[in-house]
Each structure stands twice: as C-alpha cells, then as structure tokens.
Amino acid sequence: MDDTKKIHLLSQELIPVIDELDDEPKQIILEHITNCEDCRKLYDSTVNFEKSMPKQVYSEEVEIKPLKKLVQFNIGLKLLLIIVRALILFYISYSSYKYYGVDAVSSMLEYFRSGIFLFYIPATIFLLVFTITFFNKKWIWITLVIDLLIIIFLDNIVQLIL
Numbered sequence: 648m649d650d651t652k653k654i655h656l657l658s659q660e661l662i663p664v665i666d667e668l669d670d671e672p673k674q675i676i677l678e679h680i681t682n683c684e685d686c687r688k689l690y691d692s693t694v695n696f697e698k699s700m701p702k703q704v705y706s707e708e709v710e711i712k713p714l715k716k717l718v719q720f721n722i723g724l725k726l727l728l729i730i731v732r733a734l735i736l737f738y739i740s741y742s743s744y745k746y747y748g749v750d751a752v753s754s755m756l757e758y759f760r761s762g763i764f765l766f767y768i769p770a771t772i773f774l775l776v777f778t779i780t781f782f783n784k785k786w787i788w789i790t791l792v793i794d795l796l797i798i799i800f801l802d803n804i805v806q807l808i809l
C-alpha cells in the first residue's frame with residue numbers, strides 16, 4: 648500500500664470529524680482533498696451536513712453514521728461546558744448582589760471572589776477533565792486561558808462596572 652492510499656484511508660475516517668483535528672493533520676487532509684474526488688465529496692457532504700444539521704436530525708436520524716453522532720455529541724458537550732460555567736458565574740454574581748447589594752461594594756466583591764475560589768475553580772478543574780478527555784489540544788488551551796482570565800480578572804471587571 649503506497650502513502651497516497653494510506654492517506655486516503657485515513658482521510659475517509661477523519662473527514663467527518665475534521666473540525667476536531669489539530670492544524671497539521673487537518674492540513675494533510677485538506678491537501679489530499681484537492682486531488683482525490685472521493686474525499687472531496689465526503690468533505691463537501693460533511694460541511695453541508697453540519698450546516699443543515701438541525702433539519703437533518705429529524706428527517707434522517709436513522710441514517711446518521713456513528714462518527715456524525717460523535718460530532719453532535721462533541722458540539723453538545725461543548726455547549727454543556729459553557730452553560731455550566733455561565734450558570735456558576737451567574738449564581739455567584741446573583742448571590743453576591745442579593746446578600747450585599749451595591750451599597751456594600753467591598754463586601755460584595757469579597758463574597759464574589761470567595762465564590763470564584765469555592766465554586767468556580769473546583770468546577771473548572773472538574774470540567775477540564777472532560778475537555779482533556781474529549782477535545783483536542785487547541786480546545787484545552789482555549790479553555791485554560793478563558794478560565795484563567797475569569798479567575799484572575801473577572802472581579803476587577805465587576806468592580807469597574809459597579
């Protein structure tokens with residue numbers, strides 16, 4: 648089996664999850680696509696599938712291949728990871744405001760900071776395990792940077808707003 652054939656076989660497996668790949672393997676596949684009609688068709692149908700996914704979930708549920716289900720699972724999990732973080736931040740902000748109000752800004756910020764340490768940090772460590780298990784390096788880094796920014800700077804931003 649020559650290298651082109653090998654790349655072709657791998658492309659057939661990986662094109663349905665191409666959005667989840669790191670840059671280098673993605674480039675290899677995109678290069679291969681330019682001179683392989685089969686893979687180009689598969690790529691086109693994957694891209695179209697993602698665009699029209701809400702519609703197809705209903706009508707073609709039975710025909711969805713396992714890999715496409717995996718793509719849907721990944722999108723769902725990403726949303727869930729974002730929603731859980733948003734809910735925790737909302738809860739911390741809401742309870743800080745409820746207990747102290749804008750009249751006691753320094754106590755409120757203190758409460759907000761401890762909320763971040765007691766709830767947000769443990770939760771993000773827990774969620775990071777999911778990110779490491781299911782997503783590629785790019786997503787792990789994006790998650791880490793966003794969480795660090797929230798942990799370090801969010802109380803300052805809240806302070807500016809008030």
Ligand SMILES: [Zn+2]
Pocket residue numbers: 654655656658659679683684685686
């Ligand atoms: Zn091919």
